Amino acid sequence: xxxxxxxxxxxxxxxxxxxxxxxxxxxxxxxxxxxxxxxxxxxxxxxxxxxxxxxxxxxxxxxxxxxxxxxxxxxxxxxxxxxxxxxxxxxxxxxxxxxxxxxxxxxxxxxxxxxxxxxxxxxxxxxxxxxxxxxxxxxxxxxxxxxxxxxxxxxxxxxxxxxxxxxxxxxxxxxxxxxxxxxxxxxxxxxxxxxxxxxxxxxxxxxxxxxxxxxxxxxxxxxxxxxxxxxxxxxxxxxxxxxxxxxxxxxxxxxxxxxxxxxxxxxxxxxxxxxxxxxxxxxxxxxxxxxxxxxxxxxxxxxxxxxxxxxxxxxxxxxxxxxxxxxxxxxxxxxxxxxxxxxxxxxxxxxxxxxxxxxxxxxxxxxxxxxxxxxxxxxxxxxxxxxxxxxxxxxxxxxxxxxxxxxxxxxxxxxxxxxxxxxxxxxxxxxxxxxxxxxxxxxxxxxxxxxxxxxxxxxxx
Numbered sequence: 140x141x142x143x144x145x146x147x148x149x150x151x152x153x154x155x156x157x158x159x160x161x162x163x164x165x166x167x168x169x170x171x172x173x174x175x176x177x178x179x180x181x182x183x184x185x186x187x188x189x190x191x192x193x194x195x196x197x198x199x200x201x202x203x204x205x206x207x208x209x210x211x212x213x214x215x216x217x218x219x220x221x222x223x224x225x226x227x228x229x230x231x232x233x234x235x236x237x238x239x240x241x242x243x244x245x246x247x248x249x250x251x252x253x254x255x256x257x258x259x260x261x262x263x264x265x266x267x268x269x270x271x272x273x274x275x276x277x278x279x280x281x282x283x284x285x286x287x288x289x290x291x292x293x294x295x296x297x298x299x300x301x302x303x304x305x306x307x308x309x310x311x312x313x314x315x316x317x318x319x320x321x322x323x324x325x326x327x328x329x330x331x332x333x334x335x336x337x338x339x340x341x342x343x344x345x346x347x348x349x350x351x352x353x354x355x356x357x358x359x360x361x362x363x364x365x366x367x368x369x370x371x372x373x374x375x376x377x378x379x380x381x382x383x384x385x386x387x388x389x390x391x392x393x394x395x396x397x398x399x400x401x402x403x404x405x406x407x408x409x410x411x412x413x414x415x416x417x418x419x420x421x422x423x424x425x426x427x428x429x430x431x432x433x434x435x436x437x438x439x440x441x442x443x444x445x446x447x448x449x450x451x452x453x454x455x456x457x458x459x460x461x462x463x464x465x466x467x468x469x470x471x472x473x474x475x476x477x478x479x480x481x482x483x484x485x486x487x488x489x490x491x492x493x494x495x496x497x498x499x500x501x502x503x504x505x506x507x508x509x510x511x512x513x514x515x516x517x518x519x520x521x522x523x524x525x526x527x528x529x530x531x532x533x534x535x536x537x538x539x540x541x542x543x544x545x546x547x548x549x550x551x552x553x554x555x556x557x558x559x560x561x562x563x564x565x566x567x568x569x570x571x572x573x574x575x576x577x578x579x580x581x582x583x584x585x586x587x588x589x590x591x592x593x594x595x596x597x598x599x600x
Contacts, residue, residue: 140273142203148273149199149280153192156284160187163291178298186297189304191284195276202272210264327578330571337565338366343572345369349535351555351566366569368576370537374452374545375577378531379520381456381541382463386516389460390467391509397468398475399497410472417465425529428458433530440542450532453541459526466516474508475501507591514588518581524549548577 140148161184168176176183291297335343346367393413397406433454440447478501486496502509524547532544533554555570 140269142199142269145199145269145273145276149192149195149276152277152280152284153188156191156288157184157188160184160284160288160291163187163288164297167291167293174293176293177296182297182301183291183295185301186295187284187287187291189301190287191280193304194283195280198279199272199276202268206265206268210261210268324578327571327575330568331575333563334565334568334572337568338572342366343368343569344576347537349551351551351569366565366572368548368573370535371546371548371551371573372576372580373537373539374531374535375521375547375549377452377539377541377545378456378459378527378547379517381453382459382520383513383517385457385460386463386467386520387513390464390512390516391471393464393468394471394475395497395502398472399493399501410469414465414469416462417469419462421462421523421525422529424458424462425525428454428526428530432458436542445542447542448532448544450530450534450544451542452531452545455527455531456541458530459520459523462523462526463516463519466519467512470512470515471505471509474505474512477508478504510588510591514584517584521547521577521581522549523547524553528553548573552577 161180164176164180164183168180343366346365347369348365348367349370350365397410401409429450433450436451436454437447437449482500482504483496486500487493491499527547527550531546531550533546533550534544535546535551536543538545552570552573555566555573
């Protein structure tokens with residue numbers, strides 16, 4: 140039985156045991172002179188379903204974590220017997236070839252017969268193991284469900300046990316999220332430290348030239364690069380500022396109109412159409428920017444006598460701003476609609492016009508949520524890559540002229556991690572340093588937004 144089919148059967152079995160557990164709880168409650176059930180029958184059914192699912196699922200997960208190593212070690216025994224004692228490096232290479240052969244990605248014309256025998260042995264053992272796993276998992280699920288169903292009684296605190304399991308699951312999920320974030324941050328920090336051991340921190344943070352091309356050989360030209368991050372950071376802020384200059388006014392004004400002025404029919408039609416922009420792939424925006432917006436800006440600039448690059452920050456920023464409008468509009472609209480109607484009624488009762496009510500009452504009351512939507516839009520703009528690659532280029536120019544080609548932090552991270560450069564070279568490690576810089580900038584924006592939210596939330600709550 141395949142693992143996917145086994146999971147499907149296990150889920151179906153747990154659903155069945157839920158219904159059986161609920162029916163048994165009803166049957167116990169209907170017995171003559173039976174005390175009242177502590178928990179509802181649904182909780183008893185859920186408890187039986189959890190006992191059916193969780194132990195069997197634990198066995199399934201544990202086996203799939205260690206099965207590949209166990210089966211590979213068993214399969215390699217035949218190869219070791221044919222070729223004698225193998226070194227650690229040779230053993231790792233053999234395991235890699237074995238996995239490639241098993242998954243059909245081994246492209247060598249001649250396959251070692253011993254390696255083929257090991258692959259056949261692996262497949263046979265995996266089939267046997269999957270069958271045994273199915274038997275063990277389904278037997279465990281059935282016995283655990285039967286035991287949990289036998290324990291059903293009026294005094295059983297099924298609700299407390301179910302809620303305890305749910306609480307543990309929620310705690311595990313939150314813990315995984317925290318440790319995942321911590322692992323990402325620590326990995327960036329460690330690699331950034333390796334980079335700063337080779338490149339000065341102050342040269343990176345305050346350098347005005349970005350040219351991370353490193354030579355592969357000592358006698359090759361360009362054996363030392365320049366790692367000043369100021370041009371890359373300036374390009375990121377320039378494109379993000381242009382995008383926000385488009386997204387914030389249009390998004391906020393459209394949200395105000397939809398929530399305060401538009402009728403229900405118009406709102407029902409326009410708001411979904413506006414949110415469709417958020418579902419358009421960024422590569423489509425990139426094509427539009429490269430094929431329509433950038434040539435139009437260049438032709439307009441040439442008509443006015445202005446020097447305009449074929450790839451410019453203005454083209455990328457304009458298209459990125461259009462892409463971000465739904466983030467600001469949709470979230471701001473929801474926040475504005477959440478403002479209590481009593482605040483509007485009180486302002487209108489005092490003689491204020493609708494526009495004055497929006498400006499002096501609704502917008503200040505909704506400001507924390509609006510700041511949050513703008514922060515989300517800023518993070519989206521800073522993290523965008525495809526539009527910048529296609530419309531703004533890769534040149535790290537230190538300029539505030541939106542008609543010139545610039546680049547961003549995310550584009551450079553992608554560029555640095557592509558190629559045949561050694562992983563421990565300054566060029567590759569610079570990507571982690573840029574990632575750490577971007578993380579710090581985003582964290583600073585979060586802190587500022589949190590300060591604004593807390594300040595105005597205390598005033599209006």
